[in-house]
Amino acid sequence: MTGWGPGGPGPLEAALRAGRDAGRKLLVPYVTGGLGAEWTEVVRAVADAGADAVEVGIPFSDPVMDGPVIQAASGRALAAGTTPDTVLDGLRRIDAGVPLAVMTYYNICFRLGHERFARSLVDAGVSAAILPDLPLEEVGPWASVADEVGVETVLLAAPTAPDERLVRICARSRGFVYAVGLLGVTGERETLAASATVIARRLKAVTDLPVLVGVGVSNAEQAVEACEVADGVVIGSAVVRRLLDGEGPLGVAGFVAGVRAALDR
């Protein structure tokens, strides 16, 4: 895959816009890279089960934006010897059939160097990067390299941001805008927080980019509720918990297919 050049949307944004234009609600499951021997099979399986893109975590030692489930998954993957290279090697070897985004923390990118990290993503067929500890004020140096090399940098937008900040976030975000559904870290919740649709609505009012709600979207019912306003959802902990519980690619694909069916209903 090569750079997509200035001006036009990258492959992730293009795919998500196409899905939205076709009347679909967008579904992006998250899988922790290196979690279990079959993790690349899981990526493929959730893609086949109806994902519009797949978010793959490169595990980091200190994931401050993640709750207990993804912390545990990251810890287990790291203990098994997972590195950024092993995750990207794994992704390079598969054809998921949908765009891939990696989610990791900034130190992984900083340590390798912006240029090298961006190129390693492109080499592995990854379209986009999500770095939750790199907010708008700090994203510039990485984002300009990413733009040049052809990696879409997805920014997060949180309920605490005033409207004028949402405008600036959307202007800098590529691929989609990741609407943080609640005040808190990743993890499953009993119900969808009221803040999820509020932030989605505020973002929809200021951007034409696809708006996907993540953090605290736990099941099909909550996904449908979020998508009454949002263009789609990211589902992380609900997927990863099933992997930690020993469900293989088929089981997890079944869960994702269920969410897909509910969104299509």
Place this chain on the structure above:
Amino acid sequence: MALGEPSVDGRFGEFGGRFVPETLVPACEELERAFRSAWADPAFRDELDGLLRDYAGRPSPLTDCDRLSAEIGVRVLLKREDLNHTGSHKINNVLGQALLARRMGKHRLVAETGAGQHGVATATAAALLGMDCTVYMGEVDMARQALNVFRMRLLGAEVVPASSGSRTLKDAVNEAMRDWVASVESTHYCLGSVMGPHPYPWLVRELQTVIGREARRQCAERLGGDGLPDVVTACVGGGSNAIGIFSGFAGTRTELVGVEPAGGAAIGRGVPGVVHGMKSYLMQDEWGQVLEAHSISAGLDYPGVGPEHSHLAATGLARYEQVSDAEVIDAFQVLSRTEGIIPALEPAHALAWVLRDREALAGRTVLVNLSGRGDKDVAQMMDLLEG
């Protein structure tokens, strides 16, 4: 030249910044505005100075170590932060932050703690001002500092174990940040050192400059000549007690020496990285995974360091030494025996460096920031020395 303000993007040279989840950016901005306004407000300063004097017991004394000095041939002065209420310099910071939290309308404090000194200080300030308080502490540290856990609970704080990763200070910071991401509207994160996202490294430094201001004045009164010690030294974990005392002597002829534990030497053994909201020296592997520190002292068991220290090291304005656990255990006993002062294990690092480098320091005057008292470490040392 005093220590300067960070740049508008929160940098000391290339270090610092605000690398936090988007959710927290507005809270960091609010905190910066609130601190700037409070720090320029005489009423706020008066209230804080009053608490530091009447509640915390400031000014802390300057003690000449006659017997120790005679034994090692170096004149050693101690800045006695161990005599503050709650037993360490941490109270200087938390009284300021608790007043600031109240000024911002926040009624709950969260904090991380390593040895428990910052947790105890935060719990104390919360009790004083009638605020709720939750302290995160690594499981390993809760075991080795059980008395401080009890103290915090006695003071009305909730102590929550950090059970991930190395289960020490680094993981307590992670848990405190996760709490703050979820509670930011009602809660102030009372960070315990000159680390974390902007404005904390600057804010905490300003609240600790009281150590340096007092020490500078006391040295001028006590010492002959130009009234300056030849060397000022302090232990460095995050680095708040060090930056506090350095601030009084920056730009003078006095040499500034920070002392890191060999097992947690971010400056000595790390390379620049980003964790806990800041760019600074960091012990990490080739892929950027943060390494676990290993120090006898829970308060210094941290793989990172405050960004201003990274800047001072990179520019040569201060230098940083490392000492081993064995040297620290020795220094802990030497000060107890020669001066009747049982130091905390953290400042015993600074003393350990003075003892080790006594020949190079011969005939000179060294001011050591005795950042805390050793009561909390006595049980651990008893096990180690007599167990």
